[in-house]
Amino acid sequence: MTVAKDAPALNFECETGNYHTFCPISCVAWLYQKIEDSFFLVVGTKTCGYFLQNAMGVMIFAEPRYAMAELEEGDISAKLNDYDELKRLCLQIKRDRNPSVIVWIGTCTTEIIKMDLEGIAPKLEAEIGIPIVVARANGLDYAFTQGEDTVLAAMAQRCPKPKDVKSEQKEDPNAIQKLLSFGRNSDNDKPQASEYKDHPPLVLFGSLPDPVATNLSLELKKQGVQVSGWLPSKRYTELPVIDEGYYVAGVNPFLSRTATNLMRRRKCKLIGAPFPIGPDGTRAWVEKICSVFGIEPQGLDEREAQIWESMEDYLQLIRGKSVFFMGDNLLEVSLARFLIRCGMTVPEIGIPYMDKRYQKAELNLLEQTCQDMGVSLPRIIEKPDNYNQVQRINELQPDLVITGMAHANPLEARGINTKWSVEFTFAQIHGFTNARDILELVTRPIRRNNNLKGLGWDKLVQEEAKV
Amino acid sequence: MKLAYWMYAGPAHIGTLRIASSFKRVHAIMHAPLGDDYFNVMRSMLEREQDFTPVTASIVDRKVLARGSQEKVVDNITRKDQEESPDLIVLTPTCTSSILQEDLQNFVDRAQLDSKGDVLLADVNHYRVNELQAADRTLQQIVRFYLEKARKKEQLPEGKTEKPSANIIGISTLGFHNQHDCTELKRLLTDLGIEINAVIPEGATVDQLQDLPKAWFNLVPYRELGLMAAKYLQEEFAMPYVDITPMGVVETARCIRKIQQVVNSQGGEVDYEGYIDHQTRHVSQAAWFSRSIDCQNLTGKKAVVFGDNTHAAAMTKILAREMGIHVVLAGTYCKYDADWFREQVSEYCDEVLISEDNGEVGDAIARIEPAAIFGTQMERHVGKRLNIPCGVIAAPIHIQDFPVGYRPFLGYEGTNQMADLVYNSFTLGMEDHLLEIFGGHDTKEVITKGISAESDLEWAKDALTTLQQVPGFVRGKVKRNTEKFARDRGITQITLEVFYAAKEAVGA
Numbered sequence: 001m002t003v004a005k006d007a008p009a010l011n012f013e014c015e016t017g018n019y020h021t022f023c024p025i026s027c028v029a030w031l032y033q034k035i036e037d038s039f040f041l042v043v044g045t046k047t048c049g050y051f052l053q054n055a056m057g058v059m060i061f062a063e064p065r066y067a068m069a070e071l072e073e074g075d076i077s078a079k080l081n082d083y084d085e086l087k088r089l090c091l092q093i094k095r096d097r098n099p100s101v102i103v104w105i106g107t108c109t110t111e112i113i114k115m116d117l118e119g120i121a122p123k124l125e126a127e128i129g130i131p132i133v134v135a136r137a138n139g140l141d142y143a144f145t146q147g148e149d150t151v152l153a154a155m156a157q158r159c160p161k162p163k164d165v166k167s168e169q170k171e172d173p174n175a176i177q178k179l180l181s182f183g184r185n186s187d188n189d190k191p192q193a194s195e196y197k198d199h200p201p202l203v204l205f206g207s208l209p210d211p212v213a214t215n216l217s218l219e220l221k222k223q224g225v226q227v228s229g230w231l232p233s234k235r236y237t238e239l240p241v242i243d244e245g246y247y248v249a250g251v252n253p254f255l256s257r258t259a260t261n262l263m264r265r266r267k268c269k270l271i272g273a274p275f276p277i278g279p280d281g282t283r284a285w286v287e288k289i290c291s292v293f294g295i296e297p298q299g300l301d302e303r304e305a306q307i308w309e310s311m312e313d314y315l316q317l318i319r320g321k322s323v324f325f326m327g328d329n330l331l332e333v334s335l336a337r338f339l340i341r342c343g344m345t346v347p348e349i350g351i352p353y354m355d356k357r358y359q360k361a362e363l364n365l366l367e368q369t370c371q372d373m374g375v376s377l378p379r380i381i382e383k384p385d386n387y388n389q390v391q392r393i394n395e396l397q398p399d400l401v402i403t404g405m406a407h408a409n410p411l412e413a414r415g416i417n418t419k420w421s422v423e424f425t426f427a428q429i430h431g432f433t434n435a436r437d438i439l440e441l442v443t444r445p446i447r448r449n450n451n452l453k454g455l456g457w458d459k460l461v462q463e464e465a466k467v
Numbered sequence: 468m469k470l471a472y473w474m475y476a477g478p479a480h481i482g483t484l485r486i487a488s489s490f491k492r493v494h495a496i497m498h499a500p501l502g503d504d505y506f507n508v509m510r511s512m513l514e515r516e517q518d519f520t521p522v523t524a525s526i527v528d529r530k531v532l533a534r535g536s537q538e539k540v541v542d543n544i545t546r547k548d549q550e551e552s553p554d555l556i557v558l559t560p561t562c563t564s565s566i567l568q569e570d571l572q573n574f575v576d577r578a579q580l581d582s583k584g585d586v587l588l589a590d591v592n593h594y595r596v597n598e599l600q601a602a603d604r605t606l607q608q609i610v611r612f613y614l615e616k617a618r619k620k621e622q623l624p625e626g627k628t629e630k631p632s633a634n635i636i637g638i639s640t641l642g643f644h645n646q647h648d649c650t651e652l653k654r655l656l657t658d659l660g661i662e663i664n665a666v667i668p669e670g671a672t673v674d675q676l677q678d679l680p681k682a683w684f685n686l687v688p689y690r691e692l693g694l695m696a697a698k699y700l701q702e703e704f705a706m707p708y709v710d711i712t713p714m715g716v717v718e719t720a721r722c723i724r725k726i727q728q729v730v731n732s733q734g735g736e737v738d739y740e741g742y743i744d745h746q747t748r749h750v751s752q753a754a755w756f757s758r759s760i761d762c763q764n765l766t767g768k769k770a771v772v773f774g775d776n777t778h779a780a781a782m783t784k785i786l787a788r789e790m791g792i793h794v795v796l797a798g799t800y801c802k803y804d805a806d807w808f809r810e811q812v813s814e815y816c817d818e819v820l821i822s823e824d825n826g827e828v829g830d831a832i833a834r835i836e837p838a839a840i841f842g843t844q845m846e847r848h849v850g851k852r853l854n855i856p857c858g859v860i861a862a863p864i865h866i867q868d869f870p871v872g873y874r875p876f877l878g879y880e881g882t883n884q885m886a887d888l889v890y891n892s893f894t895l896g897m898e899d900h901l902l903e904i905f906g907g908h909d910t911k912e913v914i915t916k917g918i919s920a921e922s923d924l925e926w927a928k929d930a931l932t933t934l935q936q937v938p939g940f941v942r943g944k945v946k947r948n949t950e951k952f953a954r955d956r957g958i959t960q961i962t963l964e965v966f967y968a969a970k971e972a973v974g975a
Binding site for chain 1: 468469470471472473474477478479480481500501502503504505507508509511512515516517518519520523524525526527528529532543550561562563566567593594595597863864929933936937963964967970971972
């Protein structure tokens with residue numbers, strides 16, 4: 001109720017329609033790369049496997065580090081024992097790959113047949129000696145990127161407490177390194193403690209490619225804020241230490257369960273900030289973190305201004321143009337806010353799921369941005385109906401539609417510019433440095449059209465006479 | 468439970484949807500959870516389809532599960548009936564929703580009451596059959612549905628077309644080189660003076676189905692798709708069918724001779740021997756290629772063939788019979804039809820492998836070490852790892868199977884394409900070999916050595932690590948740009964901060 005009061009102007013609708021998005025198990029495609037010592041086992045049917053292989057097109061490259069536990073008729077009819085079957089597969093994985101962790105990805109099918117993955121895992125884990133993390137990334141409850149949320153929410157439970165690591169590890173791993181690098185410029189990952197202000201530990205959550213994560217850590221370092229760890233880390237064995245009272249901040253808008261778990265189960269304090277997407281969002285994110293720690297941020301004005309200036313050539317291409325989000329990866333609100341700041345208008349933001357609490361700061365910034373730029377607020381449509389959306393797109397004729405892959409070619413053939421939403425999922429878009437890459441994607445159809453202008457090939461389907 | 472890293476044939480609902488969306492004015496409703504509708508992505512992306520895929524997912528979520536899905540499914544069917552007035556709506560569950568054991572036939576019956584078009588439940592067991600079997604089954608089901616309907620309404624056509632005519636059965640969306648094969652088959656039949664009565668399912672409307680019996684015979688080019696429909700038409704309407712895949716010079720001739728026999732048995736008087744001879748010796752270049760010195764060099768080279776029944780069997784015969792290549796192993800993933808495959812290829816190869824396990828196929832290839840592989844995308848991948856060239860001859864479907872240019876596998880133009888494929892696969896192998904001998908054009912060492920030795924700049928370890936995370940093909944450029952940036956500013960050590968600053972500056 002309070003939420004509605006806080007964000008009165010934004011209009012939320014829920015169409016509860018038939019919409020297309022990727023299955024949440026697709027998160028294994030980027031998580032297996034991020035967590036280098038992991039193995040992902042998707043417990044599902046041929047339908048799940050063929051999706052990963054064909055629509056995501058990644059299975060062939062990933063061969064050794066993720067696989068399907070393909071459920072067969074005997075599993076469905078409960079003729080076979082789930083525990084024995086999973087044990088057989090996990091032992092094989094242990095023998096072939098010996099990963100530090102096996103992540104079981106539950107699917108719609110394991111939900112429907114009520115396979116007790118959470119019950120089986122602890123027993124099996126003890127028996128085979130490899131940690132097993134269970135995430136229920138199913139399409140009954142979640143959409144696309146939320147798969148990552150289910151995995152990180154489960155992993156948050158496995159982050160060690162300080163007392164777990166004290167015995168085996170030195171309190172300050174820097175101490176020895178400092179001695180070793182005495183007199184030399186340290187090119188170590190761990191910077192000297194004195195560069196940081198004194199503040200409670202901060203852990204960031206959200207899976208980003210390593211260079212992007214480092215980049216964001218560095219932005220905070222410039223303000224004297226020390227990031228004590230990332231969830232997920234590069235290796236499962238290096239999960240960040242989390243303890244009661246630690247601060248946590250998310251980098252992606254689809255991580256509401258992870259945030260909730262960190263707060264409720266690990267007693268962390270969540271810093272609710274807009275997400276570090278675009279120079280405006282990154283600035284707001286850094287500012288919010290600084291303000292929580294009572295730090296006066298330095299040089300952010302210049303930093304943001306400099307990024308905007310460097311993007312001017314792209315901004316000229318999109319100012320005054322409109323962009324329609326059909327809704328796919330839950331990055332929609334952040335991207336819309338950034339593009340409005342760039343001078344675009346957004347008639348509609350489709351989004352599979354809207355957590356108004358976790359995205360509150362982002363929604364406020366969206367409102368603020370619309371006011372600042374003097375444009376009307378977008379309609380936010382949860383669980384949109386793609387058929388209705390296509391009718392609206394026909395009426396509105398937006399300059400760009402950001403859409404799932406199923407609709408891109410048909411829209412292009414009808415003279416509507418599109419960009420795949422998945423590209424924003426996989427591209428490096430976070431932080432100041434990468435803001436330009438977002439515009440690189442957004443402006444590409446416009447630049448392509450400029451190149452082909454004059455050919456007059458903008459509509460390639462014949463209008464069929466309506467019967 | 469089966470540990471699977473990859474699969475050759477897709478799940479059943481993909482087969483059903485391939486049939487439904489191949490027809491014109493047919494819409495499919497998938498009763499499935501969110502994300503199971505990736506068929507739309509495959510069709511739109513792989514086939515670069517310009518039209519919206521006529522498949523809508525009626526989404527099963529937690530709420531629908533709790534309440535029961537009947538209302539939602541029925542609503543979605545009737546809604547689609549009103550929105551697009553299709554002739555037929557096909558309802559299919561997926562592996563997941565089929566477990567719910569709902570009475571989907573009842574849903575369909577209910578929806579039919581309020582729909583102008585026909586509504587049909589695709590009758591397929593999602594755990595027992597794969598994509599190929601389901602496609603075959605669904606096509607038969609739709610054909611049968613409309614012929615029975617026509618029979619009831621007494622709308623079945625009487626007699627045959629005046630001139631010899633054929634139905635081509637089994638051309639479908641997301642089929643391996645199907646579009647080009649279809650063009651080639653039409654050309655072949657036209658050359659033979661045979662009219663095309665219908666092509667199904669691709670591009671056909673369901674109204675056309677009642678006219679199928681007018682044709683003199685059915686041509687089923689692919690073993691995997693169309694045979695059930697052809698057999699049904701034979702049983703019910705005494706229509707003969709030709710199921711010899713016209714792939715390769717010898718098999719194309721065999722297919723044409725069979726057509727001749729079928730046509731003449733119904734009162735036609737055709738003699739295609741002259742045509743076959745002319746095409747073989749003077750039009751197609753494949754027979755000449757077999758006699759050329761290029762192909763002589765392939766004599767006795769070892770090859771492994773793996774694919775679906777149709778393509779693997781035909782390719783084995785082409786290699787062994789027409790090019791003198793030694794097929795050590797021929798294999799198929801169509802386990803359900805293994806006997807046919809064995810019978811077709813056993814005299815042309817040393818070993819036969821029937822397997823759905825890509826690991827087993829990969830192991831066999833590694834053991835045999837052939838000079839070339841003819842297989843699926845998976846064997847191409849295996850070949851890459853083992854440094855063995857691979858020509859792709861069969862699905863699972865891939866965007867490369869939808870070339871913009873004309874690349875049929877069937878008919879006489881198909882024989883030319885096969886010759887190119889075989890020759891290029893082996894020569895690429897030769898090229899690789901020569902490259903290795905002469906040191907080749909190695910592009911791999913961009914940063915492995917000499918970073919600080921050859922330049923005046925020092926790279927900090929973290930910056931170097933980050934540089935190494937940049938994809939290989941742009942790494943050299945990123946490195947050069949960063950060093951130029953540093954030099955311009957008199958920076959001697961490239962730290963991570965400098966690296967990112969350079970990225971920002973260069974981007975501008």
